[in-house]
Structure formats: C-alpha cells, structure tokens
C-alpha cells in the first residue's frame with residue numbers, strides 16, 4: 001500500500017513514534033510518504049491520494065491540536081476530503097490532567113470520525129514495551145485498511161473492519 005505519515009513534533013517525541021511506525025510499514029513492504037508539519041507541505045508527498053493516512057501530533061495547551069498540524073489537516077481535507085482509511089497517534093503528558101492528555105489525538109480522530117484505534121504514548125516511547133505497542137498498533141491499522149471495502153462495495157463489509165475486533 002501507499003501510506004502517508006504526516007505528523008507534528010516540537011521536541012522529537014512524536015517524531016520518534018512516527019519513525020517506528022514508518023519502519024514497521026516499510027519492513028512489511030509498504031511505500032511511505034513522510035511529511036513533517038511546519039517543515040513540509042502536503043504537496044511534498046506528490047500525489048495526495050494514499051491507501052492509508054496516518055496522522056501524528058503532540059498536544060498543545062489544554063488538549064489542543066498544534067497550529068502546524070491544523071494547517072496540514074486543512075491541506076489534506078482540501079486535497080482528499082475526510083478519508084475513512086485514517087489513523088491517529090500522538091504523544092502527551094498525563095500531568096496536564098486526564099481530560100487534556102493527548103487531547104490532539106482525540107480531537108483529530110473525532111474530526112475525521114475515524115473508526116481506527118488510536119495510539120497515545122506518554123512523552124517519548126520507552127524501551128521494548130512501547131516499541132511493541134507501536135508495532136502492534138501499526139499492524140492493526142494495516143489490517144483494518146486491508147479489510148476495508150473499496151468504493152462501491154457493500155457497506156456491511158465495513159463492520160468486519162471494526163477496530164474493536166482487533167483489540168488484543
């Protein structure tokens with residue numbers, strides 16, 4: 001599949017997660033377009049249509065989506081609308097309170113109405129445990145995408161792609 005990984009990262013935590021997602025996708029033979037919000041624009045990915053869109057963000061004040069990520073999302077929506085094949089990950093800190101923890105991940109997922117599972121990592125990914133979490137999540141979103149119906153296929157097939165079926 002052709003996969004877009006588009007993310008924003010202020011101090012590198014979210015970039016670390018994005019790198020691990022990318023490495024897993026590439027190890028499984030997928031082609032990855034890599035866009036860092038605020039540094040690159042969506043047009044740097046060439047053809048904007050992908051089989052899977054993977055968006056990552058750190059969380060700004062009180063659970064907000066960082067402005068550079070909002071700008072990239074606006075570009076994405078203008079180019080391809082709100083794709084069903086879209087997964088969201090991010091990093092945050094629980095010290096900001098449960099209500100605001102990884103708020104950007106939840107906001108972006110709600111904006112797109114995605115049915116994919118979310119991945120939320122506290123600060124930077126640590127050791128084997130987080131590496132395994134990231135790998136498993138990546139495998140799940142790839143499986144969800146491969147099971148999604150193409151345009152024109154019966155909608156009941158979507159039920160088979162319900163992320164709840166993939167919860168370990």
Ligand SMILES: Cc1cc2nc3c(=O)[nH]c(=O)nc-3n(C[C@H](O)[C@H](O)[C@H](O)COP(=O)(O)O)c2cc1C
Nearest residue numbers: 009010011012013014058059062063092093101102
């Ligand atoms: C100004 C500011 C506000 C933040 N607000 C939140 C917040 O509301 N919720 C949260 O989970 N993390 C919050 N954080 C923590 C960052 O999201 C977290 O450290 C993240 O891992 C940074 O990712 P990055 O290294 O990719 O930039 C905030 C950090 C900063 C600098």
